[in-house]
Amino acid sequence: MAEKASFTIQNIATQKIKAPTASYQSLKAAQNIASEAADIQILRSSDSYAVADLTMANADREKGRAMWAAAPDFVDLSWQLPRGATGAVIFKNNLEIASVDSDNFRDTDVVPGELASYRVETVGNDSAETATWGLEVTVPEGSGSQSSISSAASDISVAAAARTTSAVRHQTFIPMAKVNAPPAGCGQYSGSKFEFDGNNRSWNPTGSYKTRVTAGIDWTQNGKLTSATKGVSSTKVYNKSTKKLLATKTASSANISVSRLSLSNSKEVDLRFKVHAGNPFCTGVPNAIEAAFTMTVTRAGSWSIISGEHRQMPNHEIAIHGGNGAFRNVYTRAYKDATCLVRFVCPVVKLAGYRGGY
DSSP states (O other): OOBOOSSOHHHHHTTSSBOOSOOOHHHHHHHHHHTTTOOEEEEEOSSOEEEEEOTTTTOSSGGGOEEEEEETTEEEEEEOOOTTEEEEEEEETTEEEEEESSSEEEEOOOOTTOEEEEEEEEEEOTTSOOOEEEEEEEOOOSSOOHHHHHHHHHHHHHHHHHOOEEEEEEEEEOOSSEEEOOSSSSGGGOSTTEEEEOOOOOSOTTSOOSEEEEEEEEGGGTSEEEEEEEEEOEEEEEETTTOOEEEEEEOOOTTOEEEEOTTOOSSEEEEEEEEEEOOTTOTTSOBOEEEEEEEEEETTSOEEEEEEEEOSSSEEEEEEEOSSSOOEEEEEEOOSOGGGGBTTTSOOEESTTSOOOO
16 A cells, blocks of 8 residues: 655645744755745654655645655655546656555655656546646755755755756657548548658657647746747658659648746746647648647746647657756657547547656
């Protein structure tokens, strides 16, 4: 049975967990630097201290609330279950480590000093709302005393303040080199004699794409959206038997966008992505790549997908860039069937609550 966490959103709300009365100059100095970067705190239970990131625990939308707390011998994860959800699956560094029917989890298989990437995906019936959180946790070193936890809190606060930019990207791609043209709806290029180009690749947030939209965030300007770039690649149609290129067209990107929502600040940013782009040769059927979702990204390195859905063709991937490295996928979902581009053939899927890589 999974071990229950002590440092949770619920226990903080009922004051079962409190901040220590003593203060340490090292932490105060870090807070002066990082107070606008993250809500990093030292917490105390009846028998231990922990450093905690409460940035998303105070989220205005109850559905988006989550936190982590850590000491040298454990990591506590806590979240607010959305409506209808009955539990969650927990991943650590992309490996499933637990399935719980509650809103918290304690991991005791930790190594002091490690940086662990946790992902929490809620589960429930088909009508349940879903949410997915990614929590970047630094496990403290030392004895676990208030002094050593204070030192860890200082380091985490300073690291959050040092991050000045982030970026979030959604893109779609067709993993095959070619896909057959549908039997109808694509004018003269309908039927078994024709095929359209794919991207011929696997998961790669910087690889070729059918649609792409990227948001650039400047944390030093209160989480301002400094760039919002979008693109649609050209579509090529070939003669299937001779492989001859017959025509090339590019769909409009007018219905692709990303916007910063009003609750954003220098600690966390809410982004709304919308994607709609069709095959420019196939205007005779209601076909399109479609996605719409809301995502929160924190300056301290965590994220959540709090709502969203997309069509089941082609492949979808979402990636985050922390400003000092490469894009890393946090959500991936492979296509179900090529016919799912047609609106009435396949239902949309909920974007939150599915496995991705981080």
